Amino acid sequence: MHCTRLLTLIFIISFFISSSIYAENGNKEWRPQAIKFDWVQLTSGEWLRGRLKSMYNKKLEFDSDKLKLLTIDWKDVKYLQSFQPDNVKIENNGSITGILTINEKKSR
Secondary structure, three states: OHHHHHHHHHHHHHHHHHHHHHHHOOOOOOOOOOOOOEEEEEOOOOEEEEEEEEEEOOEEEEEEOOOEEEEEEHHHEEEEEOOOOEEEEEOOOEEEEEOOEEEOOEEO
């Protein structure tokens, strides 16, 4: 019985170590699926779930059920994914509609 528990503990520890090494080596990081909510990852690594309200003048307005309406500096945003098509107005270029993904300061 003790051997089984020890093997289970070793497996769990090795799983977490290999997962953290996998992410640290620049391989694909875990990201939530944007199904019912928009997601923002801050440069600190923290994830916020809620609704994208606006992006203007290097600021992101994001509404979270728990944290309410937040204003976040763009320099603090690492990743953003909207769950439904949004209309984005681009200064001097009109507007486009689509699912918004911003990753490492690059939008698609």
